[in-house]
Amino acid sequence: MSTSSPSTLSPLPRLLVEPIVRAALLEDLGRAGDITTDAIVPADARLEGVIAARQAGVVAGTDAARIAFELIDPAVSVTVERGEGARIAPGDVVIRLSGPARAILTAERVALNLLCRMSGVATATASLVEAARPHGKARIVCTRKTTPGLRALEKHAVRAGGGSNHRFGLDDAVLIKDNHVAVAGGIVPAIERARANTGHLVKIEVEVDTLDQLAEALSVGADAVLLDNMTPDQLARAVAMIDGRAIAEASGRITRETVGAVAASGVDLISCGWITHSAAIIDLGLDAR
Incomplete structure (x- = not known):
């Protein structure tokens, strides 16, 4: 380990x-x-x-x-x-x-x-890091699904296990989720509003469920895309579409048994909530x- x-x-x-x-x-x-x-x-x-x-x-x-x-x-x-x-x-x-x-x-x-x-x-983090390492470059990252009051300690523990940290809170990066997209009226207006209303050093990531949504996100220059609940084959196709233009993050139903196939798709990051919440x-x- x-x-x-x-x-x-x-x-x-x-x-x-x-x-x-x-x-x-x-x-x-x-x-x-x-x-x-x-x-x-x-x-x-x-x-x-x-x-x-x-x-x-x-x-x-x-x-x-x-x-x-x-x-x-x-x-x-x-x-x-x-x-x-x-x-x-x-x-x-x-x-x-x-x-x-x-x-x-x-x-x-x-x-x-x-x-x-x-x-x-x-x-828990180390178990995923170990399982993913032979299959690609992906880093294991945590989420905001932490125990209230213990986030700093739990995110530090993720690093102790060989993982990396996603954003620490709502204030250090933009992560546009499906409900944000629904309220904004689409991925493109959501990203455009985020870019217009945040500082130049703030990264913008958007969650996508399909390759069509991914194409929209790439068309307006998202810094990172969260590829949610995609199969390894879909992830590989998404990575090919991204072609280095954005950080590719896979998320959803990640286990020690599935993380190798996810890593093999070529994504940059694999985010997992259970390493902190469960x-x-x-x-x-x-x-x-």
Whole structure:
């Protein structure tokens, strides 16, 4: 399973990650804090432990996990043994912890929730990247189908899994979908209005379902076309029509079993929503030692 190299994946700024982790901790702490741990564990007790893999996968979310422990108590020592994009097998140690027992136990669930979730996204992405690679140049990209509040972390996890990011939100690129086309009265007027009302650095992509719609999009110079729910044969014909004039993106019903044939069509990008909205977690757990 090939992934991004941990050394080449830039971490997200703490300023971006910390509010997400802080909100998760506040949700968990509620109105009275960790009443179980505070009642049972002496204030001066210390704990050494590891977060280890229970199953194989690709790591993501280590920064969020580290911040969870540090926000509860900066005295917790957190050492990341396997960073973003690293492959893990059952038993592998991902993070080593040492410090006040109360803080470690209180932050444990939030740290694991984020680490398991993001590692699941990275692992799902890596599975598609691996399946697509022998068949063409296509990059696997995510969508805006992300967990509310976790988009930055999930998109980072996609990169950890060897994938790339589509737009981050509604404000960084134009993506004209079928309902936009319906309201605008056609593909051509939709693209023309978008170009007239956005800055010169903003890319314009349009979703098409047929080769006739593709011809319309190309006639007015779309920067990218989203080829939605096309068969591999239709995709290959679309790529030939595009002939390098626009970025070709395939989308719709992409699985590990189908992604190879889609990649073989010659598209530039393959977008997939399930790698963020439906990826299964990777099971990791905290073991005291």
